[in-house]
Amino acid sequence: MKELYSVIGYPIGHSLSPHMQNAVLNHHSIDGYYHAFEIAPEKVEEGIKGLKALNIKGFNVTIPYKVKVMDFLDEIDELAREIGAVNTVVNENGRYVGYNTDGDGYLQSLLTFLERPSLQDQSVLILGAGGAARALLFTIAAKGQANCIDIANRTLSKAQELITSCPIDNEGTVLSITEAEENLGRYDIIINTTAVGMSPNVEESPLSLQHVKKGATVSDIIYNPLETKLLREAKERGALAHTGIGMFVMQGALAFEKWTGVQPDVKVMEDVVLRHLQKK
Numbered sequence: 001m002k003e004l005y006s007v008i009g010y011p012i013g014h015s016l017s018p019h020m021q022n023a024v025l026n027h028h029s030i031d032g033y034y035h036a037f038e039i040a041p042e043k044v045e046e047g048i049k050g051l052k053a054l055n056i057k058g059f060n061v062t063i064p065y066k067v068k069v070m071d072f073l074d075e076i077d078e079l080a081r082e083i084g085a086v087n088t089v090v091n092e093n094g095r096y097v098g099y100n101t102d103g104d105g106y107l108q109s110l111l112t113f114l115e116r117p118s119l120q121d122q123s124v125l126i127l128g129a130g131g132a133a134r135a136l137l138f139t140i141a142a143k144g145q146a147n148c149i150d151i152a153n154r155t156l157s158k159a160q161e162l163i164t165s166c167p168i169d170n171e172g173t174v175l176s177i178t179e180a181e182e183n184l185g186r187y188d189i190i191i192n193t194t195a196v197g198m199s200p201n202v203e204e205s206p207l208s209l210q211h212v213k214k215g216a217t218v219s220d221i222i223y224n225p226l227e228t229k230l231l232r233e234a235k236e237r238g239a240l241a242h243t244g245i246g247m248f249v250m251q252g253a254l255a256f257e258k259w260t261g262v263q264p265d266v267k268v269m270e271d272v273v274l275r276h277l278q279k280k
């Protein structure tokens with residue numbers, strides 16, 4: 001019988017996960033089907049119970065349920081607990097276990113892009129202090145071996161809270177957006193985790209790159225558009241541009257591997273996503 005996988009969120013119609021996951025299930029001849037379920041906020045608990053009743057093998061969780069879902073799981077992995085959000089749930093012999101593959105997916109994508117095994121000797125600046133910044137900061141602090149990870153945010157107190165709550169001390173400091181712009185030359189890697197520049201607001205950018213170092217890497221977790229205004233400016237100034245598609249693909253690939261035990265062909269996944277983004 002076909003195994004069931006899914007993504008839950010609200011709204012969910014825009015999700016590219018079903019295209020990506022069904023293509024790779026097919027590619028590896030796994031008899032499964034991945035479906036997007038839109039669950040209204042007042043029905044979340046019932047919805048998750050329903051998925052469990054169907055003995056679902058695994059599901060992804062997206063906005064706005066990455067925190068809420070934690071109330072309905074049997075176990076939560078340590079990194080996901082620290083991050084405070086779950087994007088992947090795995091049926092482990094009838095027990096539903098929550099993981100967060102966003103941070104790991106991002107880090108793997110970045111390291112592949114940089115062709116390096118770690119971020120050793122690299123100074124990192126994260127823009128933003130929301131949920132995405134939290135997943136990236138905690139994962140990079142735990143596994144990236146960066147020199148330092150600083151946070152720039154519009155609301156300084158939120159950046160400070162984020163740094164203070166990081167379980168691994170990385171001696172990072174907090175900057176305003178203006179301070180970040182002025183001191184940009186210090187950083188080897190600059191990561192935008194805010195939604196500034198995301199479609200349809202494609203003419204917006206979270207900060208000016210006037211002082212970016214040549215050869216630095218500017219990374220955006222946005223993948224629609226693939227090349228944000230920030231990344232366009234990065235290229236114009238001689239920096240390298242790392243797009244958000246890799247994080248999206250890798251978070252899905254890590255989920256797929258947890259569900260099926262099969263290491264997926266990420267090229268197949270990326271091609272499907274690219275094809276759908278180009279159609280939009």
Ligand code: ATR
Nearest residue numbers: 128129130131132133153154155158193194195196
């Ligand atoms: P997510 O879970 O996707 O990270 P979030 O938790 O709402 O989303 O966080 C959004 C982040 O983007 C925040 O850091 C926010 O800055 P504030 O803490 O000052 O609110 C940042 N952000 C959103 N819109 C912004 C804008 N127009 N300019 C600058 N920063 C913005």
